[in-house]
Amino acid sequence: MGLLRNIQLAIIRPACRMAFDGRYLQGRWFEGRDTGWKWAWRSLWQQKFGGQNRSVPWPVSTQTKITAPERLEFHPDDLNNFQSFGQYYNNNNGGWIRIGRGSYIGPNVGIITSNHTLYDLDEHDPPQDVTIGESCWIGMNAVILPGVTLGPHTVVAAGSVVGRSYPKGHVVLVGNPARVSVKLERHPDLQTEGVDASQPAAD
Ligand SMILES: CC(C)(COP(=O)(O)OP(=O)(O)OC[C@H]1O[C@@H](n2cnc3c(N)ncnc32)[C@H](O)[C@@H]1OP(=O)(O)O)[C@@H](O)C(=O)NCCC(=O)NCCS
Numbered sequence: 712m713g714l715l716r717n718i719q720l721a722i723i724r725p726a727c728r729m730a731f732d733g734r735y736l737q738g739r740w741f742e743g744r745d746t747g748w749k750w751a752w753r754s755l756w757q758q759k760f761g762g763q764n765r766s767v768p769w770p771v772s773t774q775t776k777i778t779a780p781e782r783l784e785f786h787p788d789d790l791n792n793f794q795s796f797g798q799y800y801n802n803n804n805g806g807w808i809r810i811g812r813g814s815y816i817g818p819n820v821g822i823i824t825s826n827h828t829l830y831d832l833d834e835h836d837p838p839q840d841v842t843i844g845e846s847c848w849i850g851m852n853a854v855i856l857p858g859v860t861l862g863p864h865t866v867v868a869a870g871s872v873v874g875r876s877y878p879k880g881h882v883v884l885v886g887n888p889a890r891v892s893v894k895l896e897r898h899p900d901l902q903t904e905g906v907d908a909s910q911p912a913a914d
Contacts, residue, residue, distance in 0.1 A: 720748065727751035727770075730759045735769035738787035750794055772796055778803035786812040799823075806838030811845035811863065813901070821854045844880050846901040864901055868892070 727736060731751060740747030747770075754770035757763055763773040767780040769787075774796035777783060782802050785792070789812065792798075797819035802808050806824030810816065825838040839858030843849065847861055850869035855861075859873050862880025867873055872887040885892035 716745075720745070723748050723752050727755055730755045731770060732768035735787050735790060738790070740788070740790050747790060750790065769793065776800065782807045783810075784808070785810040788812065789814060792816040801825075802838065802841075804835040804838055806857065807840040807842075809840065809842045811843055811847060813845050814843055814847040814849070816843075816849045817851035817853065817869070819852045820849050823855070824857050826857060844878075847880075864895055864898070866895070 727748065731754075736747065736751060738747070740750070750770040754772075757773045758765055758767065758771065761773065764771045764775070764777055764780075767777050769780075769790060771777060771793045772795060775793055775798040777793070777800045779800075779802045782805075783800055784807060789810065792810070792815065795816070795818045798816060799821045800808055801821065802824040804825040808822050808824065816822075822841050824841055825835045828834040828836050836857070841855055841857065842860040843855070844861055844863035844865060846863055847865045847867070849855065849867045850871065852870045853867045854872045855867070856872070856874045858876070860876040860878045861867070861873070861884075862878045864881045865877055866883040867889065868883065868885040870887070871884055871889040873884055873889040875888070877884060877891070881895045881897060882891045883893040883895065884890065
C-alpha cells in the first residue's frame with residue numbers, strides 16, 4: 712500500500728504543481744494527509760480540462776463559482792472552503808473578497824462586491840470590498856452584500872442576509888436583514904491574530 716501510494720503521489724504532485732499555483736498546495740491539507748492532493752487531482756481534470764473555474768489557480772469544486780480569483784484572498788489552510796457546493800464569489804466588477812484565516816464558508820453562500828445600478832441595470836455601482844475576519848462561520852445560504860466587514864469570530868446564521876458591517880466581531884448575526892442575536896465571549900483558542908483584545912464587543 713505504501714509503495715503504491717508513493718508512486719501515485721510521485722505522479723500527482725508534479726502534475727498538480729503544473730496546473731495550480733504552488734502557494735495553494737501547502738498547509739494543513741497537504742502536510743501529513745493526502746486530502747489536498749485528492750482535491751487537486753480531481754480539480755486538475757475538472758478545472759483545467761473541463762473548463763470550470765479554469766483561471767482559478769487553486770483547486771475548486773465544479774459546483775462553486777469564483778469570478779475574479781486575483782482579488783480573492785484567503786489562507787491555504789482554508790482550501791476546504793472551496794470544495795463545497797453552490798458558493799458564489801462575485802467580484803468580477805471589481806473589489807476584493809478577503810477571508811480571514813480559520814473561517815468556514817458554508818454551502819450556497821453568496822459574497823458580492825457590487826450591485827447593479829438601480830436605474831441602469833446594464834451598469835454596476837462602484838465595487839466595495841467584502842472582508843470576513845478570522846475564525847468566522849458563514850452558515851449555508853447566507854448572503855454577504857457589498858462593503859460588508861465582519862470582525863473576528865462572527866457567526867452568520869443560515870439564510871441570513873448581511874448588508875451592514877460588524878467590524879468588532881464576536882457576535883452571532885441572524886435574519887434578513889441580519890442583526891446581532893448573541894454576543895460571543897472571547898475564546899483564547901481562536902485564531903484572531905492581531906486583534907486588540909481590549910476592544911469592546913460589537914454593539
Ligand atoms: C446561528 C446558529 C449557529 C445558532 O444556533 P443556536 O445557538 O443553537 O441558536 P438557537 O437555535 O438557540 O436560536 C437562537 C435564536 O436565533 C434564531 N435563529 C437561529 N438560527 C436562525 C436562522 N438561521 N435564521 C433566523 N433565525 C435564526 C432562533 O429562531 C432563535 O430565536 P428566538 O430566540 O427568538 O427563539 C444556527 O441557527 C445556524 O444558523 N447554523 C448554521 C448551520 C449551517 O449553515 N451549517 C452549514 C455547514 S457549514
